[in-house]
Amino acid sequence: MALCGIGLSQTLEGIDKWCLGGNFSTRLMVHRHFNWKTSARAQRRSSAIQCSSSRKVVSEESVQNEASVSVDDESDSGHVIRFNMGDFKILDRVSIGLSGRADEVVFEAIVKDSNSPLHNTKVVLRQLISVQAQRRGRRAIEVLKKLVRRRLMYHSYSMQVHGYVSSHTTSGRSLFTLVHGQYHGSFSLRHWLQQADWLPTLEATLALDEESVRKVGDDSIGGPAASRQLRLIRLLMRDLLIGVNYLHSHGLAHTELRLENVHISPVDRHIKVGILGNAADFYEDGPNNSSPDSNMDRRQMMIAFDMRCVGFMMAKMVLRELMDPLIFTKFKSFLTKGIDPSCLREFLLQVLNRNSSSGNTGFQILDRNWGAGWNLLSLLLATKPSKRISCLDALRHPFLCGPRWRVDPSIDMIRWGLGSSAVRITEEYIYRQPQRARLAYFVELMEMLNPHSKPKNWLEFLPGKWRMLYCTGRHIGLTLRQPPARILVGYVRLTVTRPSKSNTNLSFTSDISFTVMTGREWPHDKTGITGKLQINSLFRLMAGRRLYIKEEKTTPGLFSSQSDAQNSLVQKLSGRKWRKAVPFKDIPSSLSVAKLVSGDIELTMSLGHPLNHNVDAAKNIVQEVRTQIPPEMFDLSKFVCGTYVDSRFLVLRGVNGSALLFTRSWS
Numbered sequence: 001m002a003l004c005g006i007g008l009s010q011t012l013e014g015i016d017k018w019c020l021g022g023n024f025s026t027r028l029m030v031h032r033h034f035n036w037k038t039s040a041r042a043q044r045r046s047s048a049i050q051c052s053s054s055r056k057v058v059s060e061e062s063v064q065n066e067a068s069v070s071v072d073d074e075s076d077s078g079h080v081i082r083f084n085m086g087d088f089k090i091l092d093r094v095s096i097g098l099s100g101r102a103d104e105v106v107f108e109a110i111v112k113d114s115n116s117p118l119h120n121t122k123v124v125l126r127q128l129i130s131v132q133a134q135r136r137g138r139r140a141i142e143v144l145k146k147l148v149r150r151r152l153m154y155h156s157y158s159m160q161v162h163g164y165v166s167s168h169t170t171s172g173r174s175l176f177t178l179v180h181g182q183y184h185g186s187f188s189l190r191h192w193l194q195q196a197d198w199l200p201t202l203e204a205t206l207a208l209d210e211e212s213v214r215k216v217g218d219d220s221i222g223g224p225a226a227s228r229q230l231r232l233i234r235l236l237m238r239d240l241l242i243g244v245n246y247l248h249s250h251g252l253a254h255t256e257l258r259l260e261n262v263h264i265s266p267v268d269r270h271i272k273v274g275i276l277g278n279a280a281d282f283y284e285d286g287p288n289n290s291s292p293d294s295n296m297d298r299r300q301m302m303i304a305f306d307m308r309c310v311g312f313m314m315a316k317m318v319l320r321e322l323m324d325p326l327i328f329t330k331f332k333s334f335l336t337k338g339i340d341p342s343c344l345r346e347f348l349l350q351v352l353n354r355n356s357s358s359g360n361t362g363f364q365i366l367d368r369n370w371g372a373g374w375n376l377l378s379l380l381l382a383t384k385p386s387k388r389i390s391c392l393d394a395l396r397h398p399f400l401c402g403p404r405w406r407v408d409p410s411i412d413m414i415r416w417g418l419g420s421s422a423v424r425i426t427e428e429y430i431y432r433q434p435q436r437a438r439l440a441y442f443v444e445l446m447e448m449l450n451p452h453s454k455p456k457n458w459l460e461f462l463p464g465k466w467r468m469l470y471c472t473g474r475h476i477g478l479t480l481r482q483p484p485a486r487i488l489v490g491y492v493r494l495t496v497t498r499p500s501k502s503n504t505n506l507s508f509t510s511d512i513s514f515t516v517m518t519g520r521e522w523p524h525d526k527t528g529i530t531g532k533l534q535i536n537s538l539f540r541l542m543a544g545r546r547l548y549i550k551e552e553k554t555t556p557g558l559f560s561s562q563s564d565a566q567n568s569l570v571q572k573l574s575g576r577k578w579r580k581a582v583p584f585k586d587i588p589s590s591l592s593v594a595k596l597v598s599g600d601i602e603l604t605m606s607l608g609h610p611l612n613h614n615v616d617a618a619k620n621i622v623q624e625v626r627t628q629i630p631p632e633m634f635d636l637s638k639f640v641c642g643t644y645v646d647s648r649f650l651v652l653r654g655v656n657g658s659a660l661l662f663t664r665s666w667s
Contacts, residue, residue: 081163136277157243245391304385311380371420473658544595
């Protein structure tokens with residue numbers, strides 16, 4: 001704990017001057033002497049400011065009047081105590097972790113009044129200088145009085161506010177000081193997470209033992225770093241969500257949830273949300289004075305805002321790279337563009353310059369349990385406020401429930417898990433028969449659980465950029481054969497656009513990037529001449545059916561392997577695990593699909609110098625690219641139907657029956 005020494009007298013009357021730096025999370029600029037009197041710069045602040053929560057312009061005079069009504073004129077209720085400055089012995093040290101905003105002055109003190117219930121208790125005095133800061137302090141007192149009937153519950157989830165000091169300077173200016181409890185180690189959660197040895201330090205601070213981890217459904221302590229960090233995040237997130245849900249259930253939104261405003265209580269070692277100075281009511285004019293629709297809209301928007309803030313906090317706790325302001329700015333700009341958060345994994349892999357999740361503890365945590373972490377993160381950060389998950393549903397989410405708690409996953413969670421597992425297998429690049437059979441099995445299950453079978457749904461989800469992950473057809477790749485040209489294929493993308501909303505025509509563009517390596521040997525660094533192949537075609541979307549041909553058991557031939565795969569699928573679906581998820585007991589004879597009818601095809605290729613003038617080399621390059629990629633990506637007319645689509649994945653079937661799995665690409 002970093003401390004700054006301060007020379008103080010025993011009372012605040014002899015303090016001359018106090019000045020703090022603007023960034024309180026990192027530094028304190030301390031002058032020699034201190035004074036509770038407001039500085040001239042603070043007095044010159046504008047007397048009218050814009051209040052973000054109420055959207056009303058208030059003046060300094062109106063805030064003082066509001067204080068006289070809501071704070072000063074009310075008698076002491078026993079829960080909110082009005083102190084005097086003479087009740088405290090000011091300490092000569094201030095912890096950096098207690099620092100706040102630029103318009104706040106923070107002191108540590110001990111209550112010396114023998115008649116006070118807090119006698120000899122160490123407290124924090126937070127003097128609020130500006131008009132807006134004083135408004136936050138008075139609002140925190142109002143919220144405490146509103147929840148006074150459930151004081152124990154309030155202190156279980158929020159920082160303990162003991163009372164306030166209201167006084168005036170010799171010039172008549174109002175001073176308002178909050179008196180609240182300390183944090184554990186005087187650190188916010190952000191300070192804890194920024195420690196070099198944050199994981200063992202937080203485990204020791206929270207006193208994690210077998211009894212405490214059982215509260216999140218876990219059955220052990222210790223283990224690999226990913227398991228320890230996941231266990232810790234479950235504890236922190238559950239405490240945070242329970243506290244936020246307590247506020248929401250009492251008609252309040254926090255509106256200022258950040259790692260800097262969340263602290264660990266030294267009493268019960270639980271996470272507490274900060275001072276509720278910006279807490280806003282769901283009903284601006286009271287629940288009975290407004291229309292039910294406007295009340296519901298306001299309530300939904302405020303809850304959605306809090307849940308988005310919780311999502312940002314979870315992302316920083318899991319992915320430590322987001323603590324970097326530059327990376328976090330990219331993260332927020334990605335979400336503000338309106339891109340579906342289900343693509344976050346694809347986006348962060350590129351932002352963090354990683355080809356796979358291996359070696360990154362945060363990715364490993366989010367990938368566990370069929371990608372449950374990515375699912376919760378996407379629900380917390382959903383683009384539409386109505387789609388964001390609530391606190392109660394988040395507490396029941398599989399990501400926050402340990403192995404001892406059996407949670408029946410929803411059908412959406414099953415779809416998410418199938419796609420996430422397929423992605424993990426494709427990233428391993430080990431396409432032996434067990435992996436290929438498992439991938440084909442996952443694709444079949446996804447097609448069975450397709451949530452969007454009607455053409456109008458496909459017209460909504462299909463447009464966009466898709467990156468090809470896998471093809472159930474044959475795989476050639478780089479083998480021991482001698483190719484006519486040494487080609488290393490980069491990305492293979494499919495871009496779908498809808499030229500006009502008045503019809504069902506779609507434009508498909510297949511982009512294939514590759515590198516041509518000249519010479520007889522493969523270069524070690526795999527550098528060469530870059531090239532790009534682009535195929536365009538127009539498609540018409542129609543409703544269709546995919547038929548499942550039932551083969552006799554004794555009939556050998558071409559389709560015997562497909563029949564065996566379907567029989568295996570029937571056995572899997574008839575088991576207890578999938579009985580609740582699949583909407584039918586047996587594989588039906590047909591399923592609804594989106595039929596694709598292609599038009600003309602246009603092919604273009606670009607090559608770097610000097611191959612762009614060599615026709616024979618260009619022919620060999622096209623031949624080799626066609627050999628390595630699925631034929632459907634070169635000849636788009638071979639696509640016959642779409643069997644699965646959602647905000648994250650796409651499955652298209654070719655004329656030969658092979659399935660191509662795509663994931664939505666953000667770039």
